[in-house]
Amino acid sequence: MKNVRNLVTALVLSCSAVAAIAGDVTVSEPWVRGTVAAQKATGAFMGLTAAKPMRLVGASSPAAPAVEVHEMSMENDVMKMRPVAGIDLPAGQMVALKPGGYHIMLMGLTAPLHAGASVPLTLSxxxxxxxxxxxxxxxxxxxxxxxAMKMKHGAH
Ligand SMILES: [Cu+2]
Incomplete structure (x- = not known):
């Protein structure tokens, strides 16, 4: 009996390490791309799984004064990104925010972000x-x- 309980505890701990579950949306494996000196913007990436139909409508972070939801796409061989009003999350289906696609853009960074640090984000x-x-x-x-890829920022 004791072994079973220990196993359950271990499973709970290992799950909480990779996913933040709050209410109706599960965030899995979030990460932020590191930056070099003088770089003012970077992207945050993660998997989002909603229990019921939801929409990611915004984000904020103490690390950057401006945070937007972006989509990246290829236009005339150039990667372009643009802000989107939101990202639809169908029930029970993981939507990936990843390089080359949807991401959360952190703009106006005051300091470079290096591996080992972590960035607090509030997702709405x-x-x-x-x-x-x-x-x-x-x-x-x-x-x-x-x-760094050859990129053009459309709207900002
Ligand atoms: Cu962007």
Whole structure:
């Protein structure tokens, strides 16, 4: 009996380490791309799974004065990104925010972000009936691995 309880405790602990579950949305494996000196913007990425139809409508962070929900796409061989009003989350289906697609853009960074640090983020979700829900997460910083892509920022 005791062994079973220990196993359950271990499972609960290991789950809470990778996912923040609050209310109707589960955030899995959040991370932020590290930056180099003088770089003012970067992206935050994660998986979002909603228990019922929800919409990611915004985010904020103490690490950046401006935070927007962005979509990246290829236009004439150039990666472009633009702000979107929100990202729809169908019930029970993981939506990935990842490089090259949807991401959360942190702009106006006051200091470089290095691996080992983590960035607090508050995510705002809206349900079909208009009720809002906020989820707080800590996104670890991953070192900038690849050289910066050729990018154009449309709206900012
Ligand atoms: Cu962006």
């Amino acid at each position: 979700f809206e349900a079909a009936d208009g009720t809002r829900e906020e989820v707080q997460i800590e996104a670890p910083v991953r070192e900038l691995a690849a050289p």
